[in-house]
Amino acid sequence: MIKKLEKQRILILGGSGFIGNAIYKELLPYFEVHCTYCKQYGAFAENHVFHNFCAEEDSMFLLLNKIKPTIIISAIKGDSKSQFEAHQQIVNYALLNASCLVLYISSSEVFDGQFKLPSYESDPTLAVSVSGKFKISVEKLLLEIIPSQTAILRLPIVLGINSPQILHLRQCIRHQATFEVFPNLVITATTINKVCQQIHYIINQTLVGIFHLASKDMVHHEDLFREITAKIGDKMPIFKSVFSSNEDRYNAILPKGNKLPNQHQITVAQVIEECSLNEEIISIK
Known part of the structure; x- marks a missing residue:
């Protein structure tokens, strides 16, 4: 130190x-x-x-x-x-x-x-x-x-109600536009x-x-954004599935040897919960 x-x-x-x-x-x-x-x-x-x-x-x-x-x-x-x-x-x-x-x-x-x-x-x-x-x-x-x-x-992947990906997802939901997801990609998030x-x-x-600085657990990219969308509301974007392989591919980093205390860790469920909050979105300036 x-x-x-x-x-x-x-x-x-x-x-x-x-x-x-x-x-x-x-x-x-x-x-x-x-x-x-x-x-x-x-x-x-x-x-x-x-x-x-x-x-x-x-x-x-x-x-x-x-x-x-x-x-x-x-x-x-x-x-x-x-x-x-x-x-x-x-x-x-x-x-x-x-x-x-x-x-x-x-x-x-x-x-x-x-x-x-x-x-x-x-x-x-x-x-x-x-x-x-x-x-x-x-x-x-x-x-x-x-x-x-x-x-x-x-x-x-770093999300949140003001993150570029979630703002884009909300726009796609609002306009029934295409949002790309990767069904065979296993990721962590925060x-x-x-x-x-x-x-x-x-x-x-x-x-x-x-x-x-990632979630303690993993999730498929498509499942993550489908679950966030389901929590945001009843409307859905047009999910476009993009396949780079027939098998699961990992783009997941996990904390193991250098973990922070429990209160400074996060799970995929907590990421989904925070990203789906239906509150006023304040742009970062």
């Missing part, structure tokens, strides 16, 4: 995105929080703790030395080469600041080349997608050079609220290592 500091200054890279912005709102009441947004998100320019940063154009070195964060949360997107160079600068900064903790938001894509079984924290990564291979490269960079300062947070709570706990406890 990294020694706690009295005052933590957090920098969220990608604070204008769905996940990054939710983390910002979770942590803001408790820490000094700064975020980045890329220039196309001009609405964030009025917020003085949001800093304009595009990995393809701007210097991560200058940003870090301006803000001097004690915790860096990377949820940034963009060009792979620029992103990797930015993470190299993060590593260099962390080497000079031994109390700095780096949380990297990764995903189940690091296992998308391994589809016969669910994957656990200690399993070797294997990806076939460009995105999965890139995430593996960043994980490897952090874990090899600053392992005692790194928390790798692998996420499954909600954005649970992810934010888990990250808050990891920060408070200054935990490092690899974490699978």
Whole structure:
């Protein structure tokens, strides 16, 4: 564990995105929080703790030395080469600041080349997608050079009443439009609220290592969205079944060797319940 500091200054890279912005709102009441947004998100320019940063154009070195964060949360997107160079600068900064903790938001894509079984924290990564291979490269960079300062947070599909997938599902229900489901794909899931709570706990406890922030159980992709739809109401979208194999394929990450306490875990049933809440949907800005 990294020694706690009295005052933590957090920098969220990608604070204008769905996940990054939710983390910002979770942590803001408790820490000094700064975020980045890329220039196309001009609405964030009025917020003085949001800093304009595009990995393809701007210097991560200058940003870090301006803000001097004690915790860096990377949820940034963009060009792979620029992103990797930015993470190299993060590593260099962390080497000079031994109390700095780096949380990297990764995903189940690091296992998308391994589809016969669910994957656990200690399993070797294997990806076939460009995105999965890139995430593996960043994980490897952090874990090899600053392992005692790194928390790798692998996420499954992240849902919630304001998540892009659930908003899309509701639109498809409303307009009787096509919604794609994958009957032979076995997945784990979570909600954005649970992810934010888990990250808050990891920060408070200054935990490092690899974490699978996913449900404790698995579900077929089609069953998940059919159950959410049934709980939302009586109307249904047009479910379009997409088959990539005649047999079940796994895109499921499960927590095993690095579990968080029970109150910070989640089940598929809880994901379904939260996603089907019939309350006013407030857009994340």
